[in-house]
Amino acid sequence: MKMKLTVIALVLALMGCGNQNTQSIQNTQITEPEPEYTLEENIGMMLLVGFRGTELDYNKNIEIISALRDYHVGSVILFDYDVPTGTRGRNIKDAEQLRMLCKQLRSFATVDNLLIGIDQEGGYVSRLSTKYDFPKIPSAQKCAAKGDDTVRHYADLTGQMLQEIGINLDFAPVADVNVNPRCPVIGGIERSFSGDPAVVRRCCLIWANELLNHNVISCFKHFPGHGSATGDTHKGLVDVTDTWQRCELEPYRMTKENSYYTHGDPVLEYAIPGMVMTAHVVNRKLDPSGLPASLSPKITSYLRDTLGYDGIIVTDDLAMGAIVQQYSFEKAVRMAVLAGADLLCLSNNGGTYDVNMVPRAVKVIKKMVADGEVTEERIRQSADRVRAPGLRENRVW
Numbered sequence: 001m002k003m004k005l006t007v008i009a010l011v012l013a014l015m016g017c018g019n020q021n022t023q024s025i026q027n028t029q030i031t032e033p034e035p036e037y038t039l040e041e042n043i044g045m046m047l048l049v050g051f052r053g054t055e056l057d058y059n060k061n062i063e064i065i066s067a068l069r070d071y072h073v074g075s076v077i078l079f080d081y082d083v084p085t086g087t088r089g090r091n092i093k094d095a096e097q098l099r100m101l102c103k104q105l106r107s108f109a110t111v112d113n114l115l116i117g118i119d120q121e122g123g124y125v126s127r128l129s130t131k132y133d134f135p136k137i138p139s140a141q142k143c144a145a146k147g148d149d150t151v152r153h154y155a156d157l158t159g160q161m162l163q164e165i166g167i168n169l170d171f172a173p174v175a176d177v178n179v180n181p182r183c184p185v186i187g188g189i190e191r192s193f194s195g196d197p198a199v200v201r202r203c204c205l206i207w208a209n210e211l212l213n214h215n216v217i218s219c220f221k222h223f224p225g226h227g228s229a230t231g232d233t234h235k236g237l238v239d240v241t242d243t244w245q246r247c248e249l250e251p252y253r254m255t256k257e258n259s260y261y262t263h264g265d266p267v268l269e270y271a272i273p274g275m276v277m278t279a280h281v282v283n284r285k286l287d288p289s290g291l292p293a294s295l296s297p298k299i300t301s302y303l304r305d306t307l308g309y310d311g312i313i314v315t316d317d318l319a320m321g322a323i324v325q326q327y328s329f330e331k332a333v334r335m336a337v338l339a340g341a342d343l344l345c346l347s348n349n350g351g352t353y354d355v356n357m358v359p360r361a362v363k364v365i366k367k368m369v370a371d372g373e374v375t376e377e378r379i380r381q382s383a384d385r386v387r388a389p390g391l392r393e394n395r396v397w
Helices: 002-016 019-027 039-045 062-069 095-108 140-145 148-165 197-213 246-252 266-270 297-306 329-339 357-370 376-387
Strands: 047-050 075-078 115-118 120-122 219-223 275-278 312-315 344-346
Touching (some): 039 357, 047 357, 095 115, 140 148, 197 246, 297 329, 329 357, 344 357
Parallel strands (some): 047 075, 047 344
């Protein structure tokens, strides 16, 4: 009984010490420890993976199910066209099917917030096109020609459409300046907003902001500028050294002191992209070695250290001709990691389809760590960026 009374007295004493102690306890913020991830989990977060299938089935889609479940892949990319077979309907039939596919993908994922990405720029590059009964989105060039309100309207419509389906990453807007209107993959198909870098920057920021309103991440592309090119990196190596202009960097100036095109608009100053995609172009003005930008440590460093971008850097598709004609799969993966890329785009939608693509990529990166070419801390840093891709506060998927 004496012990019970002592305990009660102690409790009463603590309560009566007054409200000061109680208030102190209430004001103390208890922070959860940072979760610890394995090397394999962090490597998985660095892979953006394409696959075949409009629905997931163990007998037909084991490679993507295994990628999500066993290799902890944190991002996938969807396509309507399958390049190796030359057929449509790779991942997309209609809105309801696509919504169910996104749910299935998340059900197999081991990560908290699987990134599901798609190229939905409008115009020529619209994976969600009218043929699948989606709304028509005009090209960037046509939108910009009608002004900010038109850009804002179609960006909002795109964000709403993606959110309703369950897609949370849009590989848009195109931040290339229309230096060469005849560029076969940019100006020639109206993917650039304008030849004026100030207009491009503002339209890109509007697009990013409207996507954020629907909890969709944007991706500015293709750094350090593809708008002056005369060739197509899907087909082979493209050198822009002699055609590139420094104004092509303007849409990528991310720091506040460089946000002079927003004219003090706080909404647009906030709307930096969740990702920046590096191009496969050679630009010897930024890297005299002649490496494609996606594999160049110098160009990655320029984006981070000079232009102030600290978000996710994703490579353009490593299955494109500019890469596969020059490098083996293993070498391309290794060089992209050494260049400082956070996310490697492995579309599996080039000349061939490889069911072992993810295990091969993981093996390369694990060997790099084992050999001391790259540290586990560096892998963790990239993985952490992908886990926190710059959504607004209190937003969840």
